[in-house]
Amino acid sequence: MPYAPPPRTPPGRAPEPGRRSRRDPALLALAAGLALLVVAVAGAGWYGHGTGHARPPAARGTGAPPPGTAAPPAEGVTPPTGPALRTPGPVRVPGARELAAARQPGEGTSWIASDSTDLPRRSIRADGPWIVGDTVVRALFREVTAYRLADGAELRSPTLPTPVCEAPEHTTPDGRIVVVLATGTARRGARCDRFRMIGLRTGKAGWTKELLRADPTPDTPVLLAHTAISGDTLAVAEGTGAAAYRVGDGVRLFGVPAEEPGRCRPDQVAGGSRLLVGSLCATGADRRRSHSGLRELDPRTGAVRWRHRTPAGRSVERVASVDPVVYTSVDNDRLTDDWRIVAPGPRGEVRRTIDPRPQGFEHCVHSGIDAGLQPCPGIVVGHGLVHVGGTDRAGAYDLATGKLLRGIRTHDGRTLTPVGFRAAPGTIVYESATPSRPGRTFVLDGGGAGGEEVLLRHPAAAGAEYDTGAGRVLRVGGRVVVTPAHVSGDDARRQPRMASFAPGPD
Template sequence: MPYTPPSWYPPGHASAPPRRSRRDAGLTALAVGLALLVVAVAGAGWYGYGPAGRAPAATAAPPASSSASPSPRTAAPDRFPDAGDLAAARRPGEAAAWIAEDSTDLPRRNIPVHGPWIVGDTVVQAVYREVTARRLSDGAEVWSLTLPTPVCEAPADTTPDGRIVVVLATSGSQRGARCDRFQLIDLRTGKAGWRKELLRGIERDPVIVVDTAISGDTLAVARNTRATAYRVTDGGRLFDVPVENPGRCRPDRVAGGSRLLVGASCAIGVDRRASYAQLRELDPRTGAVRWRHRTPAGRGVERMVSVDPVVYTSLDNERLTDDWRIVAVGPRGETLRTIDPRPKGFEHCAHVGIDAGLQPCPGILVGHGLVHVGGGDRVGAYDLGTGKLVWGVQGHDGRSLTPVRSDSATGTVVYESALPSTPGRTFVLGKDGAEREKTLLKHPAAAAAAEYGTDAGRVLSVGGRIVLTPSIVSGDDARHEPRIVSFAPAPE
C-alpha cells in the first residue's frame, strides 16, 4: 500500500497497523472531496538525485446458501460523479475520465480485487462472486458473470486468446472453505466453461491455499509443497512438478506469462539462515526443466518483477523487507546482477506485503535494460547491466510515484497519486531522467476523490490510458469505493 506509515510490519504482526488505515483516515476528506467538482491543482515540486544528464450478461449456477451470506445493503453514500458530471466539470487541459462503481452485495470484511486483465478493448476484474468487463473507452459494462462461490485466487496472466481459470471456494463462508474448485472463463465473452475440483483426493487439509499461473495453454497450481500443471482448454492433467535435491526443494509458488516459473523453498528447518530458495523455468507443455537458479543461503525469492527477462526481488529470511534486493537472472539460471535499492529509500513492491504469490510486484517494472523502482514518494531507474542508478526524482507532499511503462523513444511514464481533494497526474521522464519531465495527463479535479479511493492499488498503462484499481474493497456499506478509475487524453 503506497501510503503505509514508515513503521511498517509484515501482515499479521502484533504491532502492525490496520492495512486500510489510509482509507479509514481519509473517509471524512473523501466525503468532502465528493462534493467538489472543481479544486485547485497543487504544484509538483520535483528535485533530482543521483547522476543527471544521461455483451450481454452471462450467469453461472446460483450460489449455495451460507451462514456468511452478505447482509442487505444500507443506504449508499453520495455517488461518485458519472460520465456526464465529469465531462461537464472538466476544465481546459484536463484529461477525460470515467469511474466505475459496483453495488454488489459483499460480506462485511475486506474483499480482494483480482485483476485487472486487459482483453481486447475491455478491462476485466473479479470481486467476490462477480467477474465484470468494462469498455476501456468509457467504462460501460460489456458483460458480467456471477459465480456460485467467491473467487479466492486468480492468475496474473490470461491465455493469449483471453481465457483464464479462477479458483473458487467451496462455499461463501469466511472460514473453513477449501479453495479447490477451478472455473474456466472466456474473458472476451463472459461465458463460463468447465468447472472441476482439480485437487480432490490430492490434499486432505480442511483448507487449501493455492497459487496459480498461466503460460500459454498451461495452468500451473501450487498448493502447500506441491505443484501440478493442467491444460486450460479442458482441465486435463499435464504433469506434476517434482520435488528436487532430493526432497529438500519443495515447490510452493508459480509465475506465468511468456514463461512458466516455479519457486521452491529449500532446506526448510529451524535455522532460517541455512534455508534458501530455488527458481526453475519449465517447458509449459512437457514440464521439462530449462534451467535452475538458487539464492544464497538465508535468502528467498519473494516477487517476480519480470519473467522475460527474469528479474525478482529477494528478501533476507529473518529481516524480510528491511533487507531486500533486486536480482536479474541470465539465460542459464545464473545471477547476472544484484541491486540494492535501499540506500535511495525505495520500497519493496509498494509495500504489497509478503507470503503471497510470486506475482505481481507493484511499483517496479523492467524495460529497455532498466529496472524502474517506485511505489513510495520517489521513482528511479537502475541499469541492469551495471547495477548503477541512472536517474531518480522525488516528490514532496506524500504522493506515491509509480512507473507504469518504459518506452525506448520517450522514456518512463510515471503515475503520481492523488490526495483526498487534489487529483494526481501522469507524466513522462525522458531517457535522461528528471531534467526532461513532461505532463501527459492532467487528471481532472472532479475525479480526485474516486482516484484517491483506489489507493493506487494497481496502476496500468494501456495505449495512452491510465487504469487504476484498488487491491481490496470493503463490504462496509458506509465506505464509498470505486472499482476502476481511468484517464485518457481529452478529445479535441
C-alpha cells in the first residue's frame, strides 16, 4: 500500500533492505512497486578518532521500548498451557510536568507528543513536519495534527476522509499545503489520486479534486503521485508525466512535456525556493544506457531555466537542496552501494561531484530509496558546504573543492544528523538517543575530535526520544524537533509522535 511503506531502521541498527530504484525501466515495464533487495552502503576508512565525550549511561526514562511481542497462535490452534506471557504495554509518554520535575541542572527543556488515535496494525507513513508560525504540523494516516512549539500542546487535529498517501516537503509561504489521499481505507487496491488543500495555520480544508493524469493515454490507475510546492504552485508527477496546479484553487497551470524526443518522461518533482522536475530517460530495458534528467522550471509559467543530465547508467535519487541545487546520484544497478553527491552549475553543467563512501557516510542517513526526490535526511547544504551524516559519523565537504574539511566519529552506533550550520565555520549535529542514553545537539567545527561545542543536553528523563527513531530532525531557532518517519500501528508498541528539546533556564 503506498501509504504503508516499510518502517525506518532505528538508530544503531543495520539498515533494512531497500527497493530497486524507481527509475529502473525494466521495472516500469512490469510494475511500479516491485521490491528488490539492496545492500546498505558501508564505509571503508575514516579520518578521525573518537569524540572523547563519553559519559556514564543515564537511567532509561519512562519511554523505554517494550520487549518483543510473541506472535499470536495460528487460527484453530490452541495455545500451550503454562504461565501467562506478559503482554507488553505501549510506550508511556511522560507529561510536561513530569519532564520538568525530572530535569537535571544543565539539561534542556523538553516535551513529548503522544496520540491515542487507533491506527491499522502495520507501519504507517508519517509526512512532515512543517513549521508554520509557532506550530509544528504532521500528517499521519487520516489526521493532520498541529502542536504548539513552545510546549507541545495539541492545538487541532482535523480528520481526513481517507488516509494520506503523500505530501510535499514544503508549504506555500502562507502555510497552505496539498495532501494526496487514497481512494479508500483498504490496504490493497486503493489509488492515490485525490488531492485536498489544507490551511495549516487553521486546519481548515479547502478544495478537493481528483486531478487527472498528466498523460491520460495509459489506461492504468495512479498508484502514487509525488508532489512538490514552490511558491503557490503544486507540481504533481505520476511516474509517466507531470503537471502543475495553482495551490489556491487547484486550477491546472501547465503540463511538463517529455523530452529527447519522448524518451525522457518526467516522473519526480522537488520544491521550495525553486521547482525541479526529474525525468527517467530510458533506452529500452537496458539500465546501463538509461540516465536521468533534471530541469528547473519557472513555477508560474513552466518555462525551462536549465537542463541537466546524469551519465549513462546513473540516476538522480534525492534532492538535498534546491538553492544551490545539490542532489544524490546512484548507480542504476548497484543503487546506494554506489552513490555520489552532485552539484550542478547555473547552466546545468556539473559543478562538483563528491564521493562520500570512503568515509563511510550513508545515503540520506540510510533512509532508503524510491520515496520521492525529497527529503534527503542527513544532508544539509549551506555556506558553501555540504554537511553529511550517518551512523557514528558526520562531516562537512567544501563544494568548491570537494574536499572533506572536518569530521567526527563516535563508537556507540548512534546516528549523527546535521541539522544546520553557523555563520562561523561549524556544523550543527543532532546525535540520536539510545535505549539508555539521551541524545544531544552539538557543533562540529574544525577543532578536531573531542573539541565539539555542546549546544543542548537532552534530558535523560525524556526516554521516549529513542522511540521516535529520529526519522526526521529539524532545528527551529535553538529548538530541536525529532519525529519518526513511520509509526507502528501495533498498540503494544505505540510510539511517541514527536519529541522536542530547547535550552532551559539557567
